[in-house]
Amino acid sequence: MALLEVQHVRAYYSTRKGYIKAVDGVDLVQEKDVITGLAGESGCGKSTLVNTLMMNVKPPLHLMEGTIVLDGNAISKMDRATLKKKVWGVLVSLVPQSALNALMPTKRIIEYIDDAISHHMAVSNSEVASMARRRFEELNLPVETLTLYPHELSGGMKQRAVIAISTLLNPRLLIVDEPTSALDVSTQKQVLKMLLDLRKAQIIKSMMFVTHDIAILRQIANQIAIMYAGKVVESGSATDLLYDPRHPYTRGLMNAVVTPEPEVRKRGLISIPGEPPDLLEPPKGCRFHPRCSRAIETCRSVEPPLVREGSRHLACHNPLPA
Amino acid sequence: MLLQVKNLRKVFTVGLIKRREIVAVNNVSFQVKPGEFLSLVGESGSGKTTTARMVLKLLQPTSGSIMFEGRDVLGLRRLEELRGYWRQVHGIFQDPYASFNPLHKIDRVLNQVFTLIEDSGVDRESMIKEALREVGLPPGDVLGRYPHELSGGQRQRIMVARCYLLRPKLILADEPISMIDASTRASILQLFSKLREEYKTSVMFITHDLGLAFYVSDGILIMCKGSLVEQGSPDEVMEHPQDPYTKKLREDVPLLYKKWDGF
Numbered sequence: 001m002a003l004l005e006v007q008h009v010r011a012y013y014s015t016r017k018g019y020i021k022a023v024d025g026v027d028l029v030q031e032k033d034v035i036t037g038l039a040g041e042s043g044c045g046k047s048t049l050v051n052t053l054m055m056n057v058k059p060p061l062h063l064m065e066g067t068i069v070l071d072g073n074a075i076s077k078m079d080r081a082t083l084k085k086k087v088w089g090v091l092v093s094l095v096p097q098s099a100l101n102a103l104m105p106t107k108r109i110i111e112y113i114d115d116a117i118s119h120h121m122a123v124s125n126s127e128v129a130s131m132a133r134r135r136f137e138e139l140n141l142p143v144e145t146l147t148l149y150p151h152e153l154s155g156g157m158k159q160r161a162v163i164a165i166s167t168l169l170n171p172r173l174l175i176v177d178e179p180t181s182a183l184d185v186s187t188q189k190q191v192l193k194m195l196l197d198l199r200k201a202q203i204i205k206s207m208m209f210v211t212h213d214i215a216i217l218r219q220i221a222n223q224i225a226i227m228y229a230g231k232v233v234e235s236g237s238a239t240d241l242l243y244d245p246r247h248p249y250t251r252g253l254m255n256a257v258v259t260p261e262p263e264v265r266k267r268g269l270i271s272i273p274g275e276p277p278d279l280l281e282p283p284k285g286c287r288f289h290p291r292c293s294r295a296i297e298t299c300r301s302v303e304p305p306l307v308r309e310g311s312r313h314l315a316c317h318n319p320l321p322a
Numbered sequence: 323m324l325l326q327v328k329n330l331r332k333v334f335t336v337g338l339i340k341r342r343e344i345v346a347v348n349n350v351s352f353q354v355k356p357g358e359f360l361s362l363v364g365e366s367g368s369g370k371t372t373t374a375r376m377v378l379k380l381l382q383p384t385s386g387s388i389m390f391e392g393r394d395v396l397g398l399r400r401l402e403e404l405r406g407y408w409r410q411v412h413g414i415f416q417d418p419y420a421s422f423n424p425l426h427k428i429d430r431v432l433n434q435v436f437t438l439i440e441d442s443g444v445d446r447e448s449m450i451k452e453a454l455r456e457v458g459l460p461p462g463d464v465l466g467r468y469p470h471e472l473s474g475g476q477r478q479r480i481m482v483a484r485c486y487l488l489r490p491k492l493i494l495a496d497e498p499i500s501m502i503d504a505s506t507r508a509s510i511l512q513l514f515s516k517l518r519e520e521y522k523t524s525v526m527f528i529t530h531d532l533g534l535a536f537y538v539s540d541g542i543l544i545m546c547k548g549s550l551v552e553q554g555s556p557d558e559v560m561e562h563p564q565d566p567y568t569k570k571l572r573e574d575v576p577l578l579y580k581k582w583d584g585f
Contacts, residue, residue, distance in 0.1 A: 041503040184365040184530070185574045189582070196585065212504065215533075215576035219585050242578070256504040259578045260536035260560050269537060271508030275473055291505075 001072070003173055003206050004030035004053065004092075009066030009076075011052040014059070020279045022048035022061075024230035027306055027313075030173065035199075035207045037221030037238065039214060039253070041276055045230040046210050047097060050175050054092045055083050071172050089120055093166040097177040097210075100158050103150035110146045113165055120169060131168065138201055139164055139194060156187030160194050170203055177210040192220055214257045218242055226250045229277050229287040236312025246309065246319040248294045286317065294318045323392075324524055325354040325377070325411075325492055330386035332372055346372045348548040350386075354492060354524050359514070361527040361535030363571075364545035373545070374494045374528045378413045379404065390492075409438045412490035414481045416497035421481060422469035428480055429465055435487045453486035457513055475506045482513045489521050496528040511538055532575050536560055544568050 006028040012019040022045040030036050040046045048061065055075050057063050068076040071091055075083065088094075096102065103112065113132045117123060123131075129146070136143050145153065145161055153161060159179055167174055176195065180188035198204040209221060217224055217238060224242070225235035226249065234247040245251040255270040274291040277283055283290055289299040298317045306315040310322075332347040347369040354360055364370040375381040377388060379395060388395040390411065398404050415421055422431055432450045451461040457479040469477060478498065485493055493514070499507045511534075517523040529535055535542050536556045544552040544559065544567065551565040563569045576582070 041505060185532075185576075186365075186570060188576075189574045192585075213576070214504075215578050218578055219576050219582055252505055254578075256507055257578055258507075258531070258533035258537045260532045260556075260572070260575060261577050261579050263579045264533070265537060269508040269511065271512075272505035273509075275475055275506060276503065 002029045003032045003071060004028075005067075005069045006053050007067045007069075009049075009052060009068065010064040011048055011057065011061055012064050013048075013061050015280075018280055021230050021282060022279055023052055024279075024282070026066075026227075026230075026232050028053070028225060028232060028235070030206060030208060031223070033205050034222045035209055035220055036223045036225060037217035038208060038210045038225050038227060039212065039217055040227035041212060041253075043276055043279070044227045045279070046227050047177055049227065050094060050177055050208065050210055054088065054094055054175065056088075056094065084119065089116060089166075089169050089171060091171055092173045092175065093169075093171040094175045095163055095166050095177065095179055097181075099162040099179070100155055100182060102162070103158065105150055108147055108149055109153075109161055109165075113146070113168060116165055117168060135164055135168060135203075138203075139197055154187075155183055156190055159183065159187075159191050163191070163194060163198075167198060167204055173206050173208065174198070174204045175208045175210070178212070179209075180216065181211070181213070188216075192216065196220065214242070214253060215259050226253065229282050230279055231287060231315065232306055232313070233288065233315050234312065235306075240312055244322070246312070246314050246322065247316050248292050248320065249288045251320060252291075286315075294320070323353050324356045324358075324390070326387075326389040327352050327373075327377065328387045328389075330373065330376060330388065331384045332369075332376060332381065333384045345548050347376070347383075350545075350548075350550050352543055352550065352553065354526060356491070356524055357518055357522040358524045358541065359518070359527070359539045360524070360541045360543065361529060361539040362543045362545060363529055363532055363535045365530055367547075368545045369548040370528050370545050371496055374413070374496055374526070377526075378411060378494055379407060380413075405438050409488055410491045412485055412488055412493050414478075414485070414493060414495045414498050416500060422477065424469055426468075427466055428469055428472065428477075431480065432484060432487065435484050438488060449487060450483075453483040454480075456486045456516075457483045458509065459483065474501050475503065475510070478502055478510055479513070482510065482517075485517060485523070489517075489523070491522075491524065493517070493523060493525045494528065495525055497530070498527065499534065500529070500531065514538075532560075532571060544571070 006026060009023055009026045011023040012021050026049060038046050052063060053068055075087055110129060110132060114125060114128050117128050132146055133143050141160055141164060150158060180191050211217060221238045224238050225232050228249050234250045241250055245254055252272040258264055258269055272291050277287060285301045286299040286304050289295040296318050304315045304317050306313050328351045330347055330350040334344045334346055336342050336344060350373055362370045376383045398407055436446055454461045459479050499510050502510060514525050539556060542556050542559045543550055546567045552559060552568045563572055
């Protein structure tokens with residue numbers, strides 16, 4: 001059984017102008033022992049999706065429709081108090097995009113850990129301290145960090161500390177949202193290395209990694225899901241999607257990646273015409289059709305469903321040949 | 323030679339009581355030829371933006387020299403001399419939003435260009451419309467609107483439209499595409515290439531993105547802790563890096579066609 005199953009989920013932001021359809025009919029499966037990469041451009045709804053799939057849904061965001069089953073629990077039906085107690089931190093942890101700035105400047109790192117754990121277990125301060133120390137040692141993080149204030153840590157160290165805190169209770173699923181986009185490349189690699197260490201130590205077995213950086217997904221993801229304008233347009237194994245994309249948008253994203261490699265120079269940098277749509281009023285039919293060079297008549301009127309095609313899932317009326 | 327920078331150095335003094343010196347840029351020398359695309363690559367805090375600000379004469383160097391078309395830039399004092407220089411050497415910054423005043427319509431940022439152009443007899447409106455069309459923005463879609471009504475890509479295009487009005491000889495582009503979505507990046511880069519083809523414009527990209535530098539430039543300069551540690555053609559720098567810092571940078575950049583060891 002899959003660890004996380006998301007079915008027909010719609011999550012909208014209510015505004016005075018109407019609903020912003022940030023997540024609009026998403027089906028997604030996270031298998032056990034897999035790192036899934038969730039990729040897409042800014043504003044495609046990927047951060048909203050990961051918040052929704054752990055039911056971190058607060059107005060103006062509303063879950064309009066859909067079911068979310070995490071480790072056998074229908075969490076889409078739970079209230080906030082139950083989620084806090086039984087789900088967050090224990091079954092699933094999210095390291096949000098702004099985690100680097102999420103730490104209060106007047107609290108030492110150890111005080112955060114105290115707070116995080118006291119929500120879930122009745123343990124004394126000294127027990128928490130020794131738990132934290134053990135975990136930091138396990139992950140090769142300097143133990144002295146625990147007694148420091150956030151401003152005394154570098155960006156990379158702060159990010160690693162946040163990840164260590166989020167995984168103290170060994171959640172079944174860890175979601176990290178753009179954990180490295182504000183970091184230098186060398187620091188970025190250290191953070192990614194730490195995520196893999198968490199897996200090697202069997203602390204975290206399953207992970208969802210949200211990013212706009214496809215080259216990073218190449219390094220760590222087993223599975224990839226591509227999002228466009230609130231929908232998943234293609235998902236499958238990382239190698240299938242990167243080297244043999246079938247959805248024109250997936251191919252477009254790959255063609256826009258520039259890495260310092262001769263293959264990339266040979267391929268060239270090709271842009272997708274136009275810009276992502278306004279999610280207040282997304283285009284009818286396939287949301288990508290106004291920018292798509294392969295669009296046919298059906299694409300303008302009929303929304304393509306996400307269907308199984310061999311080992312991948314694809315939502316396209318006129319996909320690229322296999 | 324269009325631009326010649328020699329032994330450029332900038333030392334900041336910080337602290338009121340306990341004074342401390344920070345060497346932000348240390349003995350940096352490089353040159354830019356007409357029509358050349360050069361990338362100054364470094365991580366945050368490497369001094370690359372400080373270097374760009376000195377070349378743009380927004381910051382006075384502690385020592386060193388900057389020559390533009392054989393003339394000493396650091397000696398420019400009078401406003402009209404400075405205007406003449408800024409007309410030829412133009413800066414585009416990372417977050418185009420910060421270059422706009424949110425209370426003014428975007429027309430203003432385009433009209434401001436004319437304070438650098440002495441010729442007062444020009445038809446500003448038609449020049450602006452033409453420049454907007456050059457960068458792929460229908461004038462009717464953007465004129466009369468406020469910065470927040472435009473997307474990041476559109477704002478960045480407007481900054482490039484300013485270049486079409488000014489036709490500078492050198493553009494210093496500080497992270498020109500880092501705020502733009504992947505799918506629209508290529509089109510911004512094409513605008514720079516078009517400027518080079520039409521007016522032989524040189525561009526110096528100031529970036530942390532080694533992929534971008536490798537892809538667009540004729541030459542790469544690698545900067546680390548205020549010093550230039552390596553310079554050469556993109557292939558030389560990527561295939562045969564000499565400096566340990568460049569070697570490490572190359573190993574740590576995520577690639578599309580190769581996985582890291584141990585990953």
